[in-house]
Amino acid sequence: MSLKSQDWQQEQARVDDVTKQIRAKIRSLEETTSETKSEMVDIRKNFWDDVTVNFEDSAEMAETFASLKQQAEILSERERTHRHSALQLRTLKKLKSSPYFGRIDFVENEEEALDQVYLGIASLRDHNDEGYLIYDWRAPIASLYYDYPPGPAVVETPIGSISGELKLKRQFVIRDGEIRSMFDTGVTIGDELLQEVLGKQSDASMKSIVGTIQKEQNRIIRDERSRLLLVQGAAGSGKTSAALQRVAYLLYRFRGTLNADQIVLFSPNPMFNSYVSTVLPELGEENMQQTTFQEYLMIRIGKSFKLENPYAQLEYALTAMDEPDYNVRMAGIQYKASTHFVALIDQYLVHLGSGGLVFRDIAFRDEIVVSAVEIHDYFYAIDRNIAIPNRLRLVAEWLLGQLRERQKAALKEEWVDEAVELLDKETYLKAYQIVRKSNRNIRDDSFDDFDRERELLGQYVVSEEFKPIRSRLRKLAFVDLRAAYLSMFRDPAFAASLLEGTASAELPAEWQEICAWTIDKLMNRVMPYEDATPFLYVVERIRGFQTNTLVRHVIIDEAQDYTAFQFAYMKRLFPFSRVTALGDLNQSINAHTASDGLTGFSALAALYPAEETETIVLRQSYRSTRPIVEFTSQLIPGGEGIQPFNRDGVKPTLTVAGNTAELHSRIVERIQKLNGEGNRTIAVICKTAAQSAQVYEALRNMLPIRLIERETSTFAPGIVVIPSYLAKGVEFDAVLVYDASDHAAAGYRLERERRLFYTVCTRAMHELHLFVSGSGQISPFIPGHSLTLSLKEV
Template identity: 75%
Template sequence: MSEREPEWLVEQQRVDEVVEQVERRIEALELETSDAHSEMVDIRKNFWDDVTVNFEDSAEMAETFASLKQQAEILSERERTHRHAARQLRTLRKLRSSPYFGRIDFLENGETAADQVYLGIASLRDKADENYLIYDWRAPIASLYYDYPPGPAELQTPSGRIEGELRLKRQFVIREGEIVSLFDTGVTIGDKLLQEVLGRHSDAQMRSIVGTIQREQNRIIRNERSRLLLVQGAAGSGKTSAALQRVAYLLYRFRGTLSADQIVLFSPNPMFNSYVSTVLPELGEENMQQTTFQDYLAARLGHSFKLENPYAQLEYALRAELEPGYESRMSGIRYKATMGFVRLIDGYLGVLGGEGIVFRDVRFREEVLVAGEAIGAYFYGLDRTIAVPNRMRLTAEWLLGQLKERQKAALKEDWVDAAVDLLDKETYLKAYQTIRRQNRKFKDESFDDYDRERELLGQYVVMEAVKPVRARIKRLTFVDVRSTFLKLFLDSDMAARAASQAGIELPEHWEAICKDTIDRLLVKRMAYEDATPFLYVVERLRGFQTNTSVRHVLIDEAQDYTAFQFAYLQRLFPFSRITALGDLNQSIQAHADTGESTGFTALASLYAAEETETIVLKQSYRSTRPIVEFTSMLIPGGSEIEPFNRDGDKPTLTVAADADALEGMIGERLRQLASQGNRTIAVICKTASQSRAVYEALRDGVPLRLVESETSTFEPGVVVIPSYLAKGVEFDAVLVYDASGSPSGYGKETDRRLFYTVCTRAMHELHLFALGSAGPFLKGPVEAYFEQAQQAADMQTNS
């Protein structure tokens, strides 16, 4: 510190002054929140004492409701004030420990003195409320810190472009109010700060590192222009972190017009939701809506079908190669992921506009009210220039009219009298109140006339019998979507006409695909590859249930989505801006080798070029340089990935003669890694079944946890996890179980991306284990990038 001691002391003095102001505000806010909490408790406790309650006449009742409304509004306002103050208090407590992370000195052209700007996670004004002591990292001026080295710089503001010179860019590491590190840098973010941040052990949640945002990441965060923002980034390039910070920026930039519940994040699995759940609260913002695409499918289809999830589909693709029907199923998975299948379904829907929709009978008390054939005749008798969903609604209105006539006729039928005789006292009173409410002219009548009483109770009985039928008609359940969808696969002529209308050819294995699809749907099993196309047909026939309130949709691991899923999401969120993040080298789903179905290609085709922006992130920050150099050798084009210059050990390869030896070596390595202070360690297996077997073999010797597709929380410690569930998260150390070329390892070319994805989960250490011999991806030039460790004794010696 000696050379820079004067500067250091000046900066520390400023930190002390800022922390002092923060502490004063914390004291005031703690008192305010305490008072507000006490006031809320008093209001709740004495709520009814302060309300004038009188139900004797209408005027008094109106006064009662007004009094209730006033008390509720007072309580709501106090709760809102308390929440706001509590949120401010949480932010101030963070500022007390680390008030800011950066400083820039910017001299605007034409000015004589440079502005000093300090950047932190939130803004803070001085006690006179005149000047900013700290600027929020999301403020427009913060772009100078992220986008420019010292020298000429410009800033785009709502009032226009400002040009000038960045005289100084300084970075701090401040802990508990003390400056730990201070350095000036000539690049966007200094290596020293990144080294310090990235060298830490991993946590159970993703960290928010707003002080280390890079220029390309800043472009993602602050993009306001694009309808579709595509982010293609190497493993560990900070895609997800930038996306979450983008949400925080949007909530800051559009404060008052955009709320967290108008933003939706589609994540790869429930555990990932837990992993990223703390980022926005750390930045003082509420979490957006978080879900998975599978959860959405289950909500829509789970009550009608036994729905396969994407991990079950992937498990099948990875380990069922020798089962009968494997090739036809895989052909179907790949074809149904493509834009070709989207076009085929659109062609089929075009055909259905003229004929072919299957309608169910509408029944009332086990009798056919209107036969399905009659419904079809009415529907196709309507003007065919009217859109299909509108014709469905007109058909529903016609059916409701038929039901109304049947309702009138039912009043004179014997079953009604029988049902009236069976009414109990409670139902009788309910019927009486219902009839009075719905028939004002009978409001002052009493049931003192037997015939009148019988008539009114009969009306109630029939009305209750009709109610579920009316509800089903309004929901358009008279459309048999399953049979209509199946017809495409059952009727070769219909399929040919659909293909002709779409201007495409049916795929080579169409007959096998059809048989495979029919066999499942006839027993109400819904394969993952069929779920979205089926829902798409449902919505196109009945009318899309669009979500117009959501304004931003973020899709993580977008490379694993199919063309159909993107087409569906576009219709589901027609007014939303889309941010899609992914890495084509981590495409691991069963359809991943279908070029036409690759997420970005399919998604980009749905939006105009002028509405779309693509940002490519090439630098990888997660792993040490030796790990990135090794993983880059595993994939085509890996040389374009730029490793961040963080030292570490080369990955190791340990070959075992048999499964017992392999598990013994892994157990020993786990104990060694835990003793070295690693907080998150993963044994990554290829499949879920392999993970369960390894977990059972290791659990007695090492404290560990099995992660399955239903696991909803990400916790520190040692985990055994299938390859596909590890996507999107990171670990201090990764042990790859069986990197051999055997069926249980990674031997086929289709395993390449999966193997790459597994290895790129490691932050600090990567250890590969192989049963018998190393797999094909570990042969050739890549051998120079890892160390051979043949004996378990080597590990014991090293430890």
């Protein structure tokens, strides 16, 4: 809707006035932060000068402690003030350039006064502190902007619903204090603003553009009711952005009771963590905890086993079809991901309550103190109604008692005298201090008596020798956990007997071979990725779950790639957390499509009551141009339901080269052209890591190119070669699909690779170019009429 010049002048005058007040607040805050910083430096520099130090008597020591405490509290208060002022200053500097993005005029029912509300990334009061110049986009009133066109509207507030009429919704693009674009609109977000935002080149990090939040995204952001929030969205529909803005909203809404450390984001890979790391700071909030599920597994079991990476598993699934154990392993991957395997292990854990746990001997200096058989008999003599972890703790107490008796006997053994003789001066003094501290009756002259000296030092030596054994007992290390997991696979018929009378499906046909393969790997301390979570689940159920009760919200991105087993484990790990899970079943690129069909969202949803679950579906794709979305939507069943945003662009192209040398030449030409047109992020996406490494070596002397590997932790602008699965969740200005043929190893032919191909193609924002070389035929997934063919028609 066009606006009068008078409207423009009035709005610019307001921007000028707001900007002037922001500058004044910046100057004031800069003075405050400078003064506070100087005070902090002075306090640190003169800290001990202002403290009375006297350790001669207890009264003087109390005065010293009080003096230290007072100085520390003053310093802590100054540091808090400085941090708060620095955060305000950073926010104000952002507001100075672009103070707000929207305006709404709202009249409550039966009221005459018009509320004129301007929305920005943070709230700002006027210089008299009497009213708001800008409202934070997370404030309840802001929902009117995101959810309603002009007309009747309702806003939910902490004190209830307020009905009225939305008289005006105006949108701005303000840069450097100047209105560049302004328009009134009857929809949530005008196409003009989205076109301006989406038409830009990609950056090294995801940007949070709160002015372009859509109605469905706003539902995601402001949901406070659901224990489980499932967000299913097409590629480029803004799932991740909405989830991060949800974090910012929650931190705003529950300020004082929720902090960033109580929110955890599980990302697909470390590079993705880097990619999204700027979103919350842009919104004036601290980043939540960010990790990957693999990092968690490494912390828990990486020291005991050589743990396989999920991308190594996927690489195997994509490239090892000719290996003899391939079908067996793939069957194992699928079964171990299923809810049926969860049920099998739960049955097995019930069985372990009455028999089957494997124990280790407790030994000291090659002498068995308590045998594994004795531990076994003691454990299974305890009331079986008591949970396994609690019974094991009773066993641990019993074993510690047995160890204390053995420790007393050790004091009289000859090796103790030898150990005492070998103590160096430093250890001697340390022993003396420890023994004296533990026994207040020892006089200063006690060590003048040789026999008494030997007795006290002997106590120290023996205690030190037994210390690691005591530690292992407290950690329940007398249970052989690897053997406990493997016992389920020792006899293939055993698992079948556990499932008798249950609702779980039959074991896979390859179960006997799966058992042998699993035993071989774990006996060699190799932990396949498909076994890592089930093994850890067994460990936790035996020893007692190490639950995290502090985390209040868990965000799971690319949730479609998690197994049913992983979801079951995470629910136990975070028993009191609300979960937001984001994903797209069409981008499921894992090797574990489960045999029971309960994958992705269905497996997770089955863990929570329906009344505590909310599902939001995002069908509109904003990332890519209309021609790219029209092409990619034909790659998958049901793709016609994806709605492209009306942003024009060039059609995807298919280049067929005669050989590899010509292919590389054409790729270099295309990249140079894209670079010249101002594209900042360009990706050559290969199917596998092995193919990526080969392509990188072929192109590195012709282009300033970077190879993205599993260990890559940062995302930067430029030209990259990247495996298909590491590109998930990231977007590029232009994507070149290195091999769009039907070649089994390098291209995309098998039906299970269809979603992988779709995922690769949907990484492109502005341009998508596919390549085929040599004798390879075009992938059967490509609808030919949707492409502009170049170089050679096939």
